[in-house]
Amino acid sequence: MNELLEVAGLGVVYRGRPPVRAVDGVDLTVGAGQVVGLVGESGCGKSTVARTICGLVKPAAGAVVFDGIPVTPLGLRRRPAALTRIQMVFQDPYASLHPRRRIGAQIGDGVRAAATRGGEPSEPAWWLRRVGLEPDAARRYPHEFSGGQRQRIAIARALAARPDLLIGDEPISALDASTQAAVAALMRDLAVDSGAGLLFISHDLSVVRLIADRLIVMYRGRIVESGPARAIWEDPQHPYTQSLLAAVPVPDGLGTMPAPPADEADYPLEPVLR
Amino acid sequence: MSRATLEITGLTLRISSAEILRGVDLSLAAGRIQGLAGESGSGKTMTGLAVLGLLPAGSQVTGSIAYGEQELLALSPRRRNDLRGAEIAMVFQDPSTSLHPMLSVGAQLTDHLRHHLKLDRAASRARAAELLGRVRIADPAAALRRYPHQFSGGQRQRIAIAIALACAPKVLIADEPTTALDVTVQAGVLHLLRDLATEMGLAVLLITHDLGVMSAVADRVAVMRRGEVVENGDRLQVFTEPAHPYTASLLASLPGAAGGVRTLDDVRALREGP
Secondary structure (H helix, E strand, O other), X not given: OOOOEEEEEXXXXXXXXXXXXEEEEEEEEEOOOOEEEEEOOOOOOHHHHHHHXXXXXXXXXXXXXXXXXXXXXXXXXXXXXXXXXXXXXXXXXXXXXOOOOOHHHHHHHHHHHHHHOOOOOOXXXXXXXXXXXXXXXXXXXXXXXXXXXHHHHHHHHHHHOOOOEEEEEOOOOOOOHHHHHHHHHHHHHHHHHXXXXXXXXXXXXXXXXXXXXXXXXXXXXXXXXXXXXHHHHHOOOOHHHHHHHHXXXXXXXXXXXXXXXXXXXOXXXXXXXX | OOOOOEEEEEEEEEEOOEEEEEEEEEXXXXXXXEEEEOOOOOOHHHHHHHHHOOOOOOEEEEEEEEEOOEEHHHOOHHHHHHHEOXXXXXXXXXXXXXXXXXXXXXXXXXXXXXXHOOOOHHHHHHHHHHHHHHOOOOOHHHHOOOXXXXXXHHHHHHXXXXXXXXXXXXXXXXXXXXXXXXXXXXXXHHHHHHHHHHHHOOEEEEEOOOHHHHHHHOOEEEEEEOOXXXXXXXXXXXXXXXXXXXXXXXXXXXXOOOOOEOOHHHHHHHHHOO
């Protein structure tokens, strides 16, 4: 199979006493124009997977191959230009934008990354319009924008580098409920339009299943279920996925309490792969 | 309807030239959970802080907050301090910052018991252990000697709730108590809040932007926008027949079986809409 991103047998261990095995034997692939949702509770290793894919974390085992190129951990030197085709949108737009640089200059970083690979030159203002902001935002600073607007700016910056793989690490969890779905759909549309793959990480299943083609559920550093998003949402097979879905409160006004999790429940780690 | 425990009428708040609250009316009854929804910046948190008298310096407050026979806004700071923590308590959003990292759980749970209720060391420790058992922390006696970092996020929030409940308050202000938690952990905390309200006759003001949470536990739901309560009614009515267009638009933007957004096209339509 010739996928855009291939992750095989990925293991990540954080040092400490005892060492923490954050990710254990994760295999996943993302194809061009495909949207893969990665869900799980905090501490299940989903962010570590994302950070390893873009080289921020060094894997202890396994390999990350992007379009035939092995992804090397980020070092002191500049990234190889080919790897700037992977771009990431982080969770907290208050922390991921430089507070003292103008928006235009920050999006310009992405434009330059694309230019060094021989991409077409583009204007920051054009990217701002693509994410639904006014072009004159380029002259302003991050503090002049709301959380949702900042996340759009971070998306514009990532897209300006014309990535072939876009990774969103909980890009919507810092936003208001009413803008979450809109920002997630925007990421999907922009990525798919440009033919890029999207790996979308979130703990919010109700949003992920809207935009993802495939879903991957992680639990304790392993993949416990993967398959078409619709199939998993409608008919989860793994007991962990079932309890995760049952815990999502439904805004129906009927006062239905979400099912409480069994305390300290141990779910089987055998994956259900579809 | 029973007599209100806490009655907020015409509450306004100005900080320098900014109008934060513009005439908020809310009423909390014993054993009932009053939800307060709205987007960030709508003034929900400031309403909660106004009840506790924890507003930032330079705030100008008018209107009335009646707690039984007492008018909270007219009380001396000293009398206010006596009420705060003893009869009106608060749970904050982020348990990792609302607990003191360097003090044991026991120290944080007994401090105000000894101050407000004048309990001695042994009695306050016994009461603290009882409270931890009540919020379902395993092995309460040992937990008292441990520190916040030794607990998970959900456990920390339970501890924060135990601290708030220590002096058997009549009113509990819960400001986004589950926003920082995973859905599975959230389900447990919601059950706890509901049980406590029923058993202890607590009047709870639950502030959250998550309408799913609201639908699960709130008896009445108020919706705020730009410092005003635009809608306040019975849970079922607010969710099924919202009286105010803003509430309807909030509901329409939610993903999931009960929200307005079921497919990706719904999200796109929302974005292109008015």
